Amino acid sequence: MEFQVKKEANATVVMITGRMDAVTAPQYESSVNELITGGDTIIVVDFDGLDYISSAGLRGLLVTAKLLKAKGGQLRxxxxxxxxxxxxxxxxxxxxxxxxxxxxxxxxKLA
Amino acid sequence: MLSSRNIAYKLILIITVCSVTIFAVTIGYFYHSSRVTLERELEETARNLVLASVNRMETELSSIGKVGEGVVRSLETGNYPEKSLNTLLKGTLEGNTNIYGFGAAFEPDAPNTHTRPVNYFCRKNGQISFVPVNDLQFRTHDWYQIPKELGKKEWSEPYFDTDVEILMTSCSVPFYDGAGDNRRFRGIVVADVSLAWLKDIVASIKVLKTGYCFLISRNGTMLTHPDKEMVMNETVFSIAESRNNPELYEIGRKMVRGESGFTPYIGARGVKSWMYYAPVSSTGWTLAVVFPEAELYAEVRALTIRVACMGCAGILLLALAVALIARSITTPLHELAEATEEIASGNFDAELPPVRSQDEVGKLSQAFISMNKALKEYIRNLTETTAAKERIQSELKVATDIQLSLLPRIFPPFPDRPEFDIFASMDPAKEVGGDFYDFFFIDDTNLCFLIADVADKGVPAALYMMVAKTLLKSEGQRLGEPERILSCVNNILAADNDRCMFATVFCAILDTGSGVVRYANAGHNPPLIMESQGIRYLTLKSGFVMGPVTDTVYEAERLTMQPGDTLFLYTDGVTEAKNSEDLLYGESQLLYDLQQGPRENLADMIHHIRDRVALHANGAPQSDDVTMVAITYRGSGSG
Incomplete structure (x- = not known):
């Protein structure tokens, strides 16, 4: 899985490509956690290049969503x-x- | 072939071959150039020798010639009556000991004051005596005729004087009277010379040990030769003929032509020799010196043999030194190899040879010692790790057994309930899995059955599964409605779930009396319904997965199964089974295989699908737990 971050005016866009499974989900989790702890609380995840997501990948999405919710951020x-x-x-x-x-x-919609 | 030999053998072979080659080339060059130098030097020596002897002969001969010329001058300028002529001739002979006989011969028509045509004196027994000559035929002899015709001093071919048994030659000088057009030939002054002195001069030339000289006349006749038999009896050409030696013949021709040269030559009895020859110009003779090649090269040969012996000894010494060095290298290597073999056979405590030096072999030994230590350490670690892993493995095995024992595995589970058949199976991808199924009676008529898939696999999923399964059963028996069961268990799970673990659950309750199924879904794959008119995927509301968020609302739906209808529940381990090309088994294939497979016996149906999935995977490793539940409604039994 590849993970790219692009800062927009009102949000941070995270582009994920490839496969998100038990192997790559922790990478997504830690990368987004870094963004959140770094102060980026408004995040858009771009699934355009993602071919496959497993239950572990879904769990990763949930973990980051929960963390963002605790920080009062937004996720789309x-x-x-x-x-x-x-x-x-x-x-x-x-x-x-x-x-x-x-x-x-x-x-x-975030604007 | 060489590669299988040991290092010492190879080193000795290569170095010896190289040394011998270098040495042989060197000594060959040395021998050759020595020969060339020697030949050049010898030619020089031979030429000097021959020219010196030739000079001595020339001096001797010219002094004799001068004697004759002196008498001629006297005869031409003065008038000598017979008596005074005899005095002159006798006196001259007395004064020149190297002249054997001396005389004057006259033309018959010359204004002669003499009564005799020839006045000749010669030495006999130490006395000089007058020799009367009455034979007038002398005028046709060569010694008279040739100088008369040529008009100049002439040396005759040497001849053997049978009277005195001495080899002789004659020097004839013509004399004249008058001058200009009136000049007339009057006679010849002749000096007979013994050639004994020639023999001494020639014999005095010594070349090497057995080298010798010989002198030939202008006709090629042997004048002197160490072999007396040849003298005056043989010519160069007759010798060449008898020896069948055309080269000698050619040499003879050159000699007669008055040339000089240095040439290889096959001597008597086939001895390889060298010859130098040069002309004695006044008489047209040729002096030649011959020396055998063997003697010429004897010293070079001896020297070469000595050098070769020294070289061989040197090479032997070199081979010995190489052998010693090779041994000093290979002995520790050999010891090392033996020790290593023992280590390779598993004895890590085998003693490695001690490090004796700091050279490459020493470094190799050091490296082996380090490697052995590292290997021992590695093996020890590996043993520990393996033990630890085996412990975990055996614990996991126990966990697998516990997990499987939690799932109902005895079929038929309710032999006294003819209203339905049920069959289920779960194959974990790892030792323990996250999939599970369950079925139990809530009351007499309502059978709860469910299938679930916990996110992720392995131990965390298994632990979560245990909790979820236990909760689902206890809450299921308490609450009795699928949507309420899911909501309640969801809230319990979500209360303390930082890791956001979740499970997808399809939960259903069959009223065995009516065939009505009430069900609720928490994000699980839609099951298939197999009715008399065909097989289809159930269209159902997708509730959110169970576990991560509290207060999730699940909706109940219902369907009525006719006797013979079957519900087929599965987890995504079935449809997402992959082959080596990452191709998924897929929902449509599952539908197709169910249509084609057995319908009556549920165990057969599930095994059939399991086989089809395995066939699709074609050896690719199973990536997810594969779980299936099939239930067929048989009717209430009354109808």
Whole structure:
């Protein structure tokens, strides 16, 4: 999995590509934790390049969401589609998280 | 072949071969250049010797010639009556001991004051006596005829005087009277010379041990030779003929032409020799010196043999030194190899040879000692780690047994309940898994059955599974409605869940009397319903997964199973089983395989799907727990 961070005016965009599973989820977790402890509490996660997410990956998303909630931050997911979207739908994650069709939309909703 | 030999052998072989080659080339060059130098020096020596002897002969011969010329001058300038002529001739002979006979011969038509045509004196028994010559045929002899015709002093071919048994030659000088056009030939003054002195001069030339000289006349006749038989009997050409030696013949031709040279030559009895020859110009003779090659090179050969012996001794010494050095290297190496072999066979306490030096071999020994220490340490660590791992492994084995024992595994579980059949299986990907299933009666008619998948795998998932399963059963028996069971257990789990562990759960309750199924879903994969008209995935509301967030609301749904209908529950370990090309088994394949597989016996159905999944994986390792539950409603039994 690749992890890229891009600072926008009103949020930090995190781009994840590849596979998010038991092996790579801890990397996502620690990277986002670093952002949060560094003061970035408004985060948009771009799922555009993500091919696969396992239950361990979902747990990683939950851990960071919980941490962000404790800090009073905001979290939006953009470009959740394909098989990842199916997993989100089955597991009910789609109804728990704020989902947008694009990063621009997420940024607009955060503004 | 060489590679299998030991180092000492290789070193000795290579170094010896190299040394011998270098030495042989050197000594060959030395021998060759020595020979060339020697030949050059010898040629020089031979030339000097021959020229010196030739000079001595020339001096001797020219002094004799001068005697004749002196008498001629006297005869031409003065008028000598017979008596005074005899005095002149006799006196001259007396004064020149190297002349054997001396005389004057006259033309018949010359204005002669003499009564005799020839006046000749010679030495006999130490006395000088007059020799009368009456034979007028002398005028046709060479000694008279040739100088007369040529008009100059002439030396005759040497001849053997049978009277005195001495090798002789004659020097004839013509004399004339008048001058210009009136100049007339009057006669010849002749001096007969013994050539005994020639023999002495030639014999005095010594070359090496058996080298010798010989003198030939202008016709090639042997004048002097160590072999007396040849003198006057053989010519160079007759010798060449008898020895069948065309080279000698060629040399003879050059000699007769008055050339000089230094040339290899096969001597008598085939002895390889060298020859130097040079002409005695006044008489047209050739003096030659011959020396055998063997003698010429004897010293070079001896020296070369001595040097070769020294070289061989040196090479032997070198080989010995190499052998010693090689031994000093290979002995510790050999010891090291033996010790290493013992270590390789498992005896790490085998003693390595002590480090004796600080050279490469010493460093190697040091490295082996270090390696052995490191190996021992590694093996010790490995033993400990293995023991620890084995302990964990055996504990995990126990955990696997405990986890499996928690799941109902006896089928049929309710033999006295004909209203339904149920079968289930769980294959963990690791020793312990996060998947589980359960079924139990809430009351007489309501059977609760559920399938769940805890996020992640391994020990954390197994621990979470234990809690979830225990809670689901206890709360299930207490609450009796699926949505309430899920909500209640969710709240208990979410209360203290920093790690955000969660499980997806499909929980259902079958009313065995009516076939009505009430169910609620916490983010689990939708099950399949197998009805008489076909098989399909249930469309259901996807509730949020169970565990991470409190107060999650789950909705109850219901369906009615007709007798013979089957519900097939599974976890994503089935549909997400991968082959080596990362291709998923997938929902459509599961649907297809269920359609094609056995329907009546649930154990067969589940085993069939398990086999199909294994076939799809085609040896790729199982990445997730594979769990399936199948339940068939058979009817209340009354109808």
């Amino acid at each position: 997911f953009a470009n959740v589609k394909g098989t990842v979207r199916e997993v989100f739908d089955i597991s009910g994650f789609g109804s728990i998280f704020q989902m947008d069709d694009s990063v621009a939309e997420s940024l607009a």
